[in-house]
Amino acid sequence: MAEVSLHKLNKRFEAFHAVKDVDLQIRDKEFIVLVGPSGCGKTTTLRMIAGLEAVSDGEIRIDDTVVNEVPPMDRDIAMVFQNYALYPHMSVASNMAFGLKMRKFQKAEINERIKRAAGILGIESLLGRKPRQLSGGQRQRVALGRAIVRDPKVFLFDEPLSNLDAKLRVQMRVELKKLHERLGTTAIYVTHDQVEAMTLGDRVVVMKDGVVQQVGEPLELYNNPANRFVAGFIGSPAMNFADVMLTGNGGQVTAEAPGLRIALPPDLADRGRPHLGRKMTLGIRPENIHVAGPSDEAGYCFDAGVEVVEQLGSEILLDTRVGSALFVASIDPTIRVRPHEKLRLALKPERLHLFDAESEKAL
Amino acid sequence: MTATAVHDVAAGRRPAVRLRKLEDERWLALALLSPTAVLLGLFIAYPFVEGVLLALSDARVGDPGHFVGLANFAKLWDDNIFWTSVWNTFWYTGVTTVFKLGLGLWLAMLLNRHFRGKALVRAFILLPFIIPTVLSTFAWKWMFDPTFSVINWTLFNLGFITQRINWLGDPSLAMSSIIVVNIWRGVPFFAISLLAGLQTISPELNEAAAIDGARPWARFWLITWPLLLPVTMVVMLFSVIQTFADFQLVYVMTGGGPANATHLFATYAYQIGIGTGLLSQGAAVSLAMFPFLFVIVVIQLLYIRRVEVR
Numbered sequence: 001m002a003e004v005s006l007h008k009l010n011k012r013f014e015a016f017h018a019v020k021d022v023d024l025q026i027r028d029k030e031f032i033v034l035v036g037p038s039g040c041g042k043t044t045t046l047r048m049i050a051g052l053e054a055v056s057d058g059e060i061r062i063d064d065t066v067v068n069e070v071p072p073m074d075r076d077i078a079m080v081f082q083n084y085a086l087y088p089h090m091s092v093a094s095n096m097a098f099g100l101k102m103r104k105f106q107k108a109e110i111n112e113r114i115k116r117a118a119g120i121l122g123i124e125s126l127l128g129r130k131p132r133q134l135s136g137g138q139r140q141r142v143a144l145g146r147a148i149v150r151d152p153k154v155f156l157f158d159e160p161l162s163n164l165d166a167k168l169r170v171q172m173r174v175e176l177k178k179l180h181e182r183l184g185t186t187a188i189y190v191t192h193d194q195v196e197a198m199t200l201g202d203r204v205v206v207m208k209d210g211v212v213q214q215v216g217e218p219l220e221l222y223n224n225p226a227n228r229f230v231a232g233f234i235g236s237p238a239m240n241f242a243d244v245m246l247t248g249n250g251g252q253v254t255a256e257a258p259g260l261r262i263a264l265p266p267d268l269a270d271r272g273r274p275h276l277g278r279k280m281t282l283g284i285r286p287e288n289i290h291v292a293g294p295s296d297e298a299g300y301c302f303d304a305g306v307e308v309v310e311q312l313g314s315e316i317l318l319d320t321r322v323g324s325a326l327f328v329a330s331i332d333p334t335i336r337v338r339p340h341e342k343l344r345l346a347l348k349p350e351r352l353h354l355f356d357a358e359s360e361k362a363l
Numbered sequence: 364m365t366a367t368a369v370h371d372v373a374a375g376r377r378p379a380v381r382l383r384k385l386e387d388e389r390w391l392a393l394a395l396l397s398p399t400a401v402l403l404g405l406f407i408a409y410p411f412v413e414g415v416l417l418a419l420s421d422a423r424v425g426d427p428g429h430f431v432g433l434a435n436f437a438k439l440w441d442d443n444i445f446w447t448s449v450w451n452t453f454w455y456t457g458v459t460t461v462f463k464l465g466l467g468l469w470l471a472m473l474l475n476r477h478f479r480g481k482a483l484v485r486a487f488i489l490l491p492f493i494i495p496t497v498l499s500t501f502a503w504k505w506m507f508d509p510t511f512s513v514i515n516w517t518l519f520n521l522g523f524i525t526q527r528i529n530w531l532g533d534p535s536l537a538m539s540s541i542i543v544v545n546i547w548r549g550v551p552f553f554a555i556s557l558l559a560g561l562q563t564i565s566p567e568l569n570e571a572a573a574i575d576g577a578r579p580w581a582r583f584w585l586i587t588w589p590l591l592l593p594v595t596m597v598v599m600l601f602s603v604i605q606t607f608a609d610f611q612l613v614y615v616m617t618g619g620g621p622a623n624a625t626h627l628f629a630t631y632a633y634q635i636g637i638g639t640g641l642l643s644q645g646a647a648v649s650l651a652m653f654p655f656l657f658v659i660v661v662i663q664l665l666y667i668r669r670v671e672v673r
Contacts, residue, residue: 081571102576102581
C-alpha cells in the first residue's frame with residue numbers, strides 16, 4: 001500500500017525531451033492509467049518510477065521517501081512487461097519464486113505464496129511448465145503471478161494486454177480489474193488504448209509529447225475534455241470537429257461553417273460570446289448525433305451527405321460530409337440508410353464542445 | 364496458352380520424362396543432394412580414407428610402401444615427443460579456451476552496452492581475426508625476438524628486468540608465448556559470437572530480474588549466463604576443434620621447438636611426415652588426433668543438446 005508522487009518530473013535523451021514537468025499525486029490503492037499515443041512519454045514515466053530509467057530532473061516519491069537514486073530492487077515495486085519478460089529457462093513456479101528467493105524468503109513461505117497466487121490466477125496446473133509451453137494468455141497470467149507473489153507496494157503495468165488477441169484482451173481486462181479490487185495495491189498502468197484506460201482507471205492521465213494534458217476520472221475526461229487532443233483521444237469513434245466562426249445576433253451565438261449553422265445553447269453561448277468573430281473548433285461526439293425528427297429544433301439540425309455506411313449490429317456508423325467537414329454519426333440500427341443519400345441530422349446541443357482554434361483549449 | 368494446357372491434360376499428355384522424374388520427391392532430393400555429396404566425398408571422405416591407409420603403411424617420400432598394420436601406432440606409443448605433443452595440445456587448447464571465453468565474454472558484455480564510438484571499437488576488436496594468421500604471427504615473433512623484442516625493451520626501460528628474456532628459446536616461456544598469441548587471435552571470434560548471443564537476450568529479462576531484487580552478479584549468473592549457454596557451447600566447440608588442430612601459429616613462432624617443447628599434433632605430424640619424409644608416420648600422428656577430438660566433440664554436442672532442450 002503506498003502513495004506515489006511525481007514532482008516536476010523530466011526525462012531527456014540527449015536532444016530529445018521525452019517527459020516534461022510531469023506532476024502527479026497517485027493515491028493509496030488507486031488504479032491510475034497513463035494513456036497517450038506512442039512517443040508521448042508514458043512508458044518513460046513508468047520506467048522512471050520503476051527505476052529502470054534515470055530521472056533527468058524532478059522528484060519521485062514512494063510514500064514519503066524520495067526514490068530518485070534508489071535502485072529498482074529496493075523500491076518494493078513489481079512490474080508486468082509488455083512482452084511478459086518471463087525467464088525462459090525457468091519453470092512457471094521458478095519464475096514466480098525468483099523475486100522471493102532473491103529477497104531470501106523461507107522455502108515454505110515461497111511455496112505458500114506461489115500456491116495462493118496460482119490459485120487466484122487459475123494457473124495451478126501450469127506451475128511445472130516452461131514459458132514457451134504456454135499460450136499468450138497463460139504467459140500473461142504467469143507474469144501477473146510473478147508480480148503478485150511479491151506483495152509489493154506498487155504494481156507497474158507496461159501495456160500488458162497489447163500482445164493478446166482482442167477477445168482475450170477484454171477478458172484479461174476484466175480480470176485485472178477484479179484482481180485490483182481484491183488486492184487493493186496501488187497500480188500504475190500504461191496503455192495506448194483509450195478503452196483500456198477508461199475501463200480500468202480510477203483516474204486517467206492523458207499525455208502527449210511528454211506533457212500531461214489532463215488528469216481525471218474516466219467520465220470527467222469524456223464529458224469535459226480539457227482540450228481538443230483529449231476530446232479526440234478519448235471516446236470511440238472519435239469526436240467530430242469542424243472549424244467554425246462564431247457570430248452573434250442579439251442574445252444568440254451561432255457557430256457557422258460552410259453547410260453548417262448551429263445555434264449554441266445558452267451556457268456555451270455565454271462562454272463563446274467573448275470570442276465572437278474568431279475562428280473556433282466545434283466538437284460533437286458521433287453518439288450525440290441522430291437522424292433529425294419532428295421534435296428537433298431547426299437550430300441544431302444540419303444536412304449531411306452519406307459517404308459510407310458501417311453496419312455494426314448494435315448501431316450504424318455513418319461517415320458523412322457536412323459542408324467541408326467530415327462527421328461520423330452513430331445512429332439507430334433500425335434506420336435504413338444507403339450511401340450517397342442526403343440526410344438531415346440533428347445533434348444534442350448540451351453535448352457540444354467548443355475549443356479555441358489556436359490554443360486548442362476547451363471553452 | 365491456357366487452352367492448350369487444358370487440352371494437353373485432357374488428352375492425357377504430360378511433360379517430358381526427365382522433368383516428370385523431378386516431380387517425384389525422391390528423385391528431386393537425390394538431384395539436390397548430389398553436388399554436396401560429391402564435394403564432401405572428394406574433399407573430406409577420400410582424403411580421410413587415404414590418410415587412414417597411409418597410416419597403416421610404411422610409405423615414405425618416393426616409396427609407396429606396404430601394409431604394416433598398426434606398426435606406426437606402436438612406434439608412436441614409445442615416442443616421447445609424441446606424448447609431449449599430446450600433452451601440449453591439451454594444455455594449449457585448455458588454457459587458451461578458458462582465457463578466450465573469459466576475455467571474449469567480458470568484451471561482449473562491454474560491447475552490449477551503449478557508448479559513443481561503439482561501432483568503431485567493434486570493428487577494431489575484429490582486427491586480430493581478420494589479419495592472416497601467418498602475418499600477425501610473424502609480427503608477434505618479432506615482438507618475442509630476444510634482441511629486438513619490444514616487450515623486453517619496455518620491461519627493461521621500466522626497470523622490471525636487467526637481462527633480455529629469450530621468450531621463444533625457453534621451453535616453458537615458449538609455450539606461454541604461443542598461448543598468448545592464440546588467445547589474442549581467438550578472442551575476437553568469441554567476443555563477436557557471444558555479442559550476437561547476448562543481443563538475442565531481451566533486455567527486459569534483466570530489467571525484470573533487477574526489479575525482482577537480483578543484484579548485477581545474480582543477474583549475470585541466473586539470467587544472462589544460462590540463456591547464453593547454448594551459444595557459448597557452440598562457440599567453444601568451434602574454437603576447441605580449431606585450436607586442437609592448430610598449425611600455422613606454432614609453425615611460424617617456434618616450429619615446434621625449442622627441443623620439441625611446443626609441438627602440437629599438427630606440427631609434429633608435419634615435421635615427421637613432410638620434414639623427414641616419413642609420410643606414414645606423419646599420417647599416424649595426425650590420425651591419432653582423431654579419437655581425442657572425437658571424444659571432446661561428442662561430449663560437447665551432447666551437452667549442447669541438453670542445454671538447448673532446457
